[in-house]
Amino acid sequence: MPRADREYQGLFERYRRRRTRKDLGLEPWSLPLGKGGGKSERIRQVDVDTALQGGAGTYQKVRAGRLRPSPDLYMRLAQLLGLSPEDTAIGHLELFRAEPVQPPAPPSPYLGRLVTGQREIACAITPDGRRIAYNAAFAALFPGGQPPVNLWRWALFSPDAKDLLLDWERAWAPRLLTEVKLACYRAQLDGAAARLLSEVADDARLRAIEETGSGLGGASLPLHHPALGDGTVRPVPVRATGATVMTFIFEPGD
Incomplete structure (x- = not known):
């Protein structure tokens, strides 16, 4: 797979491949008989739109660079795909030149x-x-x-x-x-x-x-x-x- 043009696009794809359909609240989808049948937990790009409850093709456009996400859309995608606080900040800084507002984190015990x-x-x-x-x-x-x-x-x-x-x-x-x-x-x-x-x-x-x-x-x-x-x-x-x-x-x- 070619490297994403932008850091945030690569982050979204990396986390999408790590997540399961259950993580996004989706039912497993059936594989075609030619591919062995059964159920799959793999998340397709179109499934991100379903879980996001946004417009059709939104994630694909973001992934392809045809849609620059707003701060709200970026944070919704980051939360949905389970980006870590650090990766969330990296993508947000790249896009908006500012750190995102994130939930409180516990201080280090050290x-x-x-x-x-x-x-x-x-x-x-x-x-x-x-x-x-x-x-x-x-x-x-x-x-x-x-x-x-x-x-x-x-x-x-x-x-x-x-x-x-x-x-x-x-x-x-x-x-x-x-x-x-x-x-x-x-x-x-x-x-x-x-x-x-x-x-x-x-x-x-x-x-x-x-x-x-x-x-x-x-x-x-x-x-x-x-x-x-x-x-x-x-x-x-x-x-x-x-x-x-x-x-x-x-x-x-x-």
């Missing part, structure tokens, strides 16, 4: 080992800010060594945050809002992320903050360290499956 092995201040959080893991350097920022259960909610809504995040209104809040919105919109199928976005939108104090359009990455922000005093912190957010690893590079002041 994030704790990754974070606790760091020397710098570090934690791992879900898109809505819930704490997954943290190291001793991160715990040392908070009274009694007990970090908040939800980093985003603490940073945005808790009055105590201003004791640590200096110049909160002008330095931290504009970037925090952008960072939180970006994380939540990337995970907009996550109910907890959607609830946080709604609460942010309903908060009059946060609505008064003028955002700069930049998140935490690359910023240099004032921070009061309980043990080391006032200084500057440079946040480094790194996306992982179902989570963000936040590293804070702290430099004490003079």
Whole structure:
């Protein structure tokens, strides 16, 4: 079989050949007597249209490059054919130059080992800010060594945050809002992320903050360290499956 002209076409065909008719909710079809008779679970291209409940010939046109799928059609085909999250993202990026919105994925169980092995201040959080893991350097920022259960909610809504995040209104809040919105919109199928976005939108104090359009990455922000005093912190957010690893590079002041 000749190689598909586009990556997403090849992905669709690869997964179509792996699936069975039962996977698509279709009954086996009868083989002609000249081919031995019996039943077959093989999925033909026309069967994809049947399972898709779309127009006749839709999948064949997509496969042949005569129809460029819309984002909705692409995601329906990806789900129907059982593409992995990674392959779904590859095809979507090729077609639309953007990552697709996908169902929430569980964070890696090894994030704790990754974070606790760091020397710098570090934690791992879900898109809505819930704490997954943290190291001793991160715990040392908070009274009694007990970090908040939800980093985003603490940073945005808790009055105590201003004791640590200096110049909160002008330095931290504009970037925090952008960072939180970006994380939540990337995970907009996550109910907890959607609830946080709604609460942010309903908060009059946060609505008064003028955002700069930049998140935490690359910023240099004032921070009061309980043990080391006032200084500057440079946040480094790194996306992982179902989570963000936040590293804070702290430099004490003079």
